[in-house]
Amino acid sequence: MKQILTVDDSGSVRQMVSFTLRKAGHEVSEAVDGKDGLTKAGGAKFDLIVTDLNMPNMDGIQMIAAIRKLPGYSFTPILMLTTESQAEKKDAGRKAGATGWIVKPFYSDQLIAVIQKLIK
Amino acid sequence: MGTLDRARSDLQALALTAETEIGRVAGAFEDLAGHTGAMLDLAAELVGCVESDSMGAVLNEVQSLGAAARLFIQERLQATAGILETVTGEVALLRHLAHLTQGQKSVARESNSLSVLTSIEVARLGSVGSGFQYLAHELAEFSRSVTEDARVLATEADDRRQQVEEARRALGREIPRMHAEFARIEAGLGAALAVADSSFAELSRIPVQFRQCVQEIAGQIAGVVAAIQAQDITRQQIEHVQEGLTLISASFEDSAPEAAAAHACAGLNIQIYQLRAIKQTVAGWASQIQTCMGGIMRISSSELVAIGPVVLGQERELSSQLARIERLEQECLSYNESVQHALGGLSSLMELVREHLDRSKAVRDRLQLLMFNSIVEASHLGGDADAILAISQSIKRVAEEWSGITDQSAQAMQQMMEMVESTGRVMHAFSDASNDGLRTAQEQTRAGLEDLRGNVETAGRQALKMNDATARLQSRIAQAGDVGQLFDGCLSRVDAVLGSLEGLHRESGADLPRTRGRIDAAEVERIFSSSYTTEMEREVLRAALRGGPLPSLQQQLGGNDVELF
Numbered sequence: 001m002k003q004i005l006t007v008d009d010s011g012s013v014r015q016m017v018s019f020t021l022r023k024a025g026h027e028v029s030e031a032v033d034g035k036d037g038l039t040k041a042g043g044a045k046f047d048l049i050v051t052d053l054n055m056p057n058m059d060g061i062q063m064i065a066a067i068r069k070l071p072g073y074s075f076t077p078i079l080m081l082t083t084e085s086q087a088e089k090k091d092a093g094r095k096a097g098a099t100g101w102i103v104k105p106f107y108s109d110q111l112i113a114v115i116q117k118l119i120k
Numbered sequence: 121m122g123t124l125d126r127a128r129s130d131l132q133a134l135a136l137t138a139e140t141e142i143g144r145v146a147g148a149f150e151d152l153a154g155h156t157g158a159m160l161d162l163a164a165e166l167v168g169c170v171e172s173d174s175m176g177a178v179l180n181e182v183q184s185l186g187a188a189a190r191l192f193i194q195e196r197l198q199a200t201a202g203i204l205e206t207v208t209g210e211v212a213l214l215r216h217l218a219h220l221t222q223g224q225k226s227v228a229r230e231s232n233s234l235s236v237l238t239s240i241e242v243a244r245l246g247s248v249g250s251g252f253q254y255l256a257h258e259l260a261e262f263s264r265s266v267t268e269d270a271r272v273l274a275t276e277a278d279d280r281r282q283q284v285e286e287a288r289r290a291l292g293r294e295i296p297r298m299h300a301e302f303a304r305i306e307a308g309l310g311a312a313l314a315v316a317d318s319s320f321a322e323l324s325r326i327p328v329q330f331r332q333c334v335q336e337i338a339g340q341i342a343g344v345v346a347a348i349q350a351q352d353i354t355r356q357q358i359e360h361v362q363e364g365l366t367l368i369s370a371s372f373e374d375s376a377p378e379a380a381a382a383h384a385c386a387g388l389n390i391q392i393y394q395l396r397a398i399k400q401t402v403a404g405w406a407s408q409i410q411t412c413m414g415g416i417m418r419i420s421s422s423e424l425v426a427i428g429p430v431v432l433g434q435e436r437e438l439s440s441q442l443a444r445i446e447r448l449e450q451e452c453l454s455y456n457e458s459v460q461h462a463l464g465g466l467s468s469l470m471e472l473v474r475e476h477l478d479r480s481k482a483v484r485d486r487l488q489l490l491m492f493n494s495i496v497e498a499s500h501l502g503g504d505a506d507a508i509l510a511i512s513q514s515i516k517r518v519a520e521e522w523s524g525i526t527d528q529s530a531q532a533m534q535q536m537m538e539m540v541e542s543t544g545r546v547m548h549a550f551s552d553a554s555n556d557g558l559r560t561a562q563e564q565t566r567a568g569l570e571d572l573r574g575n576v577e578t579a580g581r582q583a584l585k586m587n588d589a590t591a592r593l594q595s596r597i598a599q600a601g602d603v604g605q606l607f608d609g610c611l612s613r614v615d616a617v618l619g620s621l622e623g624l625h626r627e628s629g630a631d632l633p634r635t636r637g638r639i640d641a642a643e644v645e646r647i648f649s650s651s652y653t654t655e656m657e658r659e660v661l662r663a664a665l666r667g668g669p670l671p672s673l674q675q676q677l678g679g680n681d682v683e684l685f
Contacts, residue, residue, distance in 0.1 A: 010352040103681040105349035
């Protein structure tokens with residue numbers, strides 16, 4: 001069982017990510033935006049983070065860049081889960097330190113497969 | 121401007137409501153999915169009972185029992201037929217013995233006459249004939265002992281004949297009854313095995329059906345998960361339309377009137393396209409959620425709930441067959457005693473005949489000796505002993521006759537020995553040892569049925585739990601409310617905004633021929649595309665500028681493009 005943080009301003013998306021990952025046997029924490037995500041990442045050590053891009057207060061790319069500076073998060077897998085699919089956005093995400101990019105809506109089995117691959 | 125502000129405000133309210141409502145649906149779904157998962161776990165345990173070894177093993181055990189019961193009955197039928205043959209042979213032998221005893225009695229009478237004649241002759245001869253006194257005594261003794269032997273043998277043979285006749289009648293009655301019972305058991309077992317075989321085959325398909333059901337449910341759950349996320353995409357699209365409407369309002373303030381009208385008209389058209397796409401998307405994910413929820417509901421009518429009663433029925437049928445075989449075995453055990461009693465008498469008769477034969481041989485030897493002695497003595501006396509000589513000749517004839525009877529007794533004895541030997545062989549079928557195979561098969565079947573019963577009871581308990589879980593699931597679905605009504609509400613609000621924007625577009629379209637030449641498509645795309653974050657929105661924008669059809673729903677709900685850096 002791994003500790004996973006899901007960050008999204010949409011409650012229903014957070015619910016679905018949590019539901020899917022808990023069913024796969026993981027423990028999931030939720031954050032409502034980038035700022036909340038950064039705070040929670042600083043307060044505990046997560047094995048993987050799944051984050052949205054466009055969020056109020058702090059967007060996903062800013063949050064990833066900040067989290068990478070936290071101790072113990074240099075190699076933690078961070079997945080972007082967003083409706084965005086533009087190459088320049090993906091490039092920005094990669095530069096900020098994202099490990100991968102998934103375009104919404106996600107399908108449970110594929111999300112689990114990607115996560116299993118990253119936390120193996 | 122007023123229409124645009126109203127539309128923007130309506131869309132904002134719609135987005136907020138939709139977010140709240142879809143959150144409620146997502147919560148209800150999570151709860152339903154949890155219950156569905158619990159039901160699947162119960163169903164898996166139930167299927168585990170069906171898949172367990174005891175199900176397959178008991179069928180093999182019952183089949184072995186059927187084979188052992190058939191063999192048991194067939195052996196007894198053959199043995200009973202063999203005993204009937206033996207008994208019939210014994211009856212013939214007893215008749216022959218009766219005939220022999222008649223011959224013995226006749227010899228005894230004749231010997232007695234000879235004894236009397238000898239005594240008379242001894243008296244006539246006086247002191248010369250005193251040597252023949254012994255002969256008269258021996259003949260009298262011989263006659264007495266043969267008479268007694270013949271009487272004993274005749275009495276024994278008569279008793280034995282009555283006993284054997286009784287056994288023959290009993291066997292005559294028993295064979296058809298056993299044939300009938302055999303046919304009944306054969307038919308009963310055959311039918312029970314055929315039903316069990318087909319039921320077990322049906323049960324063996326259930327795990328496959330269950331796996332399909334699980335896959336289907338998993339697919340439906342994944343579908344709901346994807347559809348609920350689509351709401352988040354819709355919410356963003358609505359926000360982007362709101363931003364588009366703000367830009368249109370601003371263009372009226374910043375641009376020259378003619379250019380503003382051209383951009384407003386083109387922008388309105390784009391927002392109308394976006395709203396149509398949103399409407400299509402909402403209808404798509406609403407339908408997907410409803411379909412998937414319906415799929416989850418269908419598990420409640422699964423055949424899995426019916427497994428317990430089916431298996432219990434099989435177990436009862438097989439147990440009744442086992443009880444029937446046990447009853448037959450008990451009947452056979454009591455029958456064994458009477459058969460053993462009936463056949464046991466043959467041995468004692470044989471002993472009697474053997475003793476009789478030994479005595480007959482001794483008598484035959486004694487008679488021959490008497491005959492020689494009397495002839496020798498009579499020769500010494502010459503003409504005075506003619507009568508004694510004639511008596512000696514008669515003794516010789518009696519000795520020969522007796523020798524014939526003794527030979528026949530020996531043959532009868534031989535036949536009896538053969539009969540006893542063959543009886544010993546058939547008697548094995550009626551011994552306790554002959555039941556060993558059947559008894560082992562019965563014990564195995566009984567143990568197999570007990571295992572089966574244990575599994576069936578577990579399956580029954582699981583089925584009850586599944587019924588409870590189904591009731592809880594249905595209750596939760598009822599509490600979740602009518603998802604369809606919620607989505608219809610969303611769609612009607614999108615329709616209202618769409619209607620007002622289409623009206624505004626028609627009004628501005630009246631001036632379109634005049635403004636068309638002033639529309640810069642590239643500029644319009646630049647202005648409005650900046651707020652679109654999804655590829656689908658950009659596709660819709662391009663369709664609006666081209667005046668082409670909307671992208672397909674599948675394209676709109678497409679996602680899950682995974683890229684690892």
